[in-house]
Amino acid sequence: MSGILDLAAAQAAEKVRAGELSAAELWEAYRERAAADELNAFLWLAEEAPQVPADAPLGGVPLAVKDLFCTEGVPSAAASKIIEGYKPPYTATAVERLTSAGAPMIGKTNMDEFAMGSSNENSAFGPVKNPWDQSRVPGGSSGGSAAAVAAGLAPWAIGTDTGGSIRQPAALCGIVGLKPTYGSISRYGMIAFASSLDQAGPLTRDVTDAALLLRHMVGRDEYDSTSTGHPDEVALPSAERLDGLRFGVPPELTGDGLEPGVREVFEATLRRIEELGGTVEEVGLPHSGHAISAYYVIAPAEASANLARFDGVRYGHRAQNGDLRSLYEQTREEGFGPEVKRRIMLGTYALSSGYYDAYYGRAQRVRTTIAEDFRSAFDLVDFIITPTSPTVAFGLGERIDDPLAMYLSDVLTVPMSLAGVPAISIPGGLSEGLPVGIQIAGPAFSENRILDAAHALERTIGFDGGRARA
């Protein structure tokens, strides 16, 4: 039944709802694919086929869920040894909403431990391989979700994005990834990395699938005080043209750092925009050059507090050791991976008495100016457009010993995270056989316009992800 697997998720949902396709059949087809996973994309797979009402809006189309989301009775470890096997007593709001809408969870996907990483190599359960080239990384931290969708092990997936963790793996795996406006989706039940930046979002084969998943994820949640919901219902995109739309290219993010192959695809995309009636102009984001520095103060600072609860007292790994202090130290020494420890130390230092103003305080001020940059830019243009990643998927092991090089993988996605604005990554084409992602960002809550623009572009690009699913 390879025909089933060729359907995009929204198409499959439509067929199930129309009675042309059985949800059980769909489940079995994907369950079989996922069980044969050679990419290490899944950490857990559902055994039983769920019962989904025939008229459910998401048609029973199975969903892959990043291990960062808490799911009741199902291991939810954020790919960390420190809570390996931990089964939460409740389900994250975003997952709950999607399963209620008829997208049953087929499995939990691999990721960088606590979402800290850009290659999925920081998973305590081994790296995920990129389906386009198994010697390469899928990106991260939502690498398992991205690889699973790209390889057709799941019709769609959700992930989380703190500094690029949805967009960058989507780009490296040749799929669509959307980071919504901060606050539009509840964070309740997402194991927190950096609370002021974390945001859930869809990873899908195409823009329509992303819109459909997003529609059923957004909403104010009384369990998340920072959630705002979305002012408009998320519409399924239909635009075919970009007439009158202005796309801004920030020179600060599209200069020397781009790989030539990435630049070629990016420039080709800009030409397509003009062919579709849009305009392309330069627009400044003058402080975005400081984004990575600010991000790597703010995110670790928040993480240092968020990860304090993993202390061996109530759940997860507990070191067998004497007094209280060594219980804490040994538990965390044994349970956390090296990147997590590095960020906890960075963040602890940045918040220390005497250093707070110089690091955390200053980083927050930079964040504010970056957000102002975006607001000013969106007075001039409708969208900011950049490549999603400066490079295509890099080799497994290539950057793991060079944290700074790894951090720079997110140089194009972090500014939007700091500004809290929505951004999508869509496949723009191939460079030497590997996908190149194009990022389109807009003002807060402009998801419908971003999805429409991405849809129009997607049609003319005509990217074929089929090879990764073969």
Next chain:
Amino acid sequence: MPDVTYEPVIGLEIHVQLKTRTKMFCGCELSFGEEPNTRTCPVCLGLPGTLPATNAEAVHFGLMIGMALGCELAPRSIFHRKNYFYPDLPKGYQISQYDIPLAREGRLGDVRIHRVHLEEDAAKLIHVGASGRIHSAESSIVDFNRGGTPLVEIVSEPDLRSAADAAEWLRLLRATLRRLGVSDVNMEEGSLRCDANVSLRPIGEAALGTKTELKNMNSFRFIERGVEAEIARQEEILRGGGRIEQETLHYDVRSGALSSLRSKEEAHDYRYFPEPDLVPIAPTDEMIERARAAIPELPADRAERLERDFRLPEAQAKLLAFRTEVADFYELTVVAAGDGGDARAIANWTCGELLARLEDGQDPADSKITPDALAKLVGMIGAKEVSQSVAKDVLGTLVAEGGDPAQIVESAGLGRADESELVAIVERALADQADAVEKIRAGNDKAIGAIMGAVMRETKGRADGGEVQRLIRERISG
């Protein structure tokens, strides 16, 4: 410097558990002695992925407290994370307020209020093993029922100058909070906890000396004793030419000893930063109005009113007003006594004889006596229908059994003896005690006591002492 006189400078930090229905950041109901770990949920257990949501009722109570203490309310206050590891702190940080508290710069009585802020309580640790302290415990168990209970922290300015003043002011604060109905304010049960910052300085000097902090004294008596002990300790060090170390101290109520919990060097770096999971508290006009409307007359104001309207002595007015239920009973009694009532006599009988007949802390309304009955009894005393000593017995009966004082007096034949009855009794006593009469005539006035005693015994206390004395003297000198 043998002539230096030192002045103690004391400020208090008070933690008050709020009597809200649910916890500070989750929907669990507050716990009052339930089975351990039955009032918990993923949020207050700090499970991965959970988020706090601010309790609106706690904010309401916090605003009431801020206003009652005459504070300025912050238009937009925020929460911070206070980071430290301890098993009673499931998230590894406490959500508290830091540089922008809910309310600041107020006053209660003579003491300025520095700040009022909201936070969450820690869980309860029970150390299994000999000492009951963590260092030598065989194991420790945690009860998370208390974890996440809303707390208000009230910090005073260092305006107190003696241990007794500190205890007295804390009584006023407790009475105020109790009157607001926002907390049980029970020190033994921990719903009111007090730390004291103590320093000494040469009298007349403006600069503050180095302070120490006394932790968690759980009664007024211990606060007074602990602060006194610390003042004495500091004075001895200073007089010996030594320097005070900034440290946190524990006062052992049994031995009276002060021991160091941690020095300044060992002080935690709490790495405070704004809590990203919560939005600021920005009280709307409606919230502020609602809080204002919920504030009743406060003890300090009531004491002033009682002093003014009923011309009561200050101490008595405070004694009444600091115990709302007693003041309520008193005022009802004054109303029952009507226009001719003697509010001062009622106050004397309420504060003295009535309270003495109640259990510690018992509400007079929970005994059998009614304000009406007390009003009548005091009226009968004033009209000299009963003697003081009979009135005390009748009061005892009223408290224990209730009833109407006039009926009790009548049925027991306790009405005040009238003059004709008394004259007969006095004359009989004079005849019986000729020796005493002689002594009095010889100038030994004390001998009158024997005759008085005989008359009082005979009348079973129904006679008025003054009247009896008058009758005796008239007959001896006449």
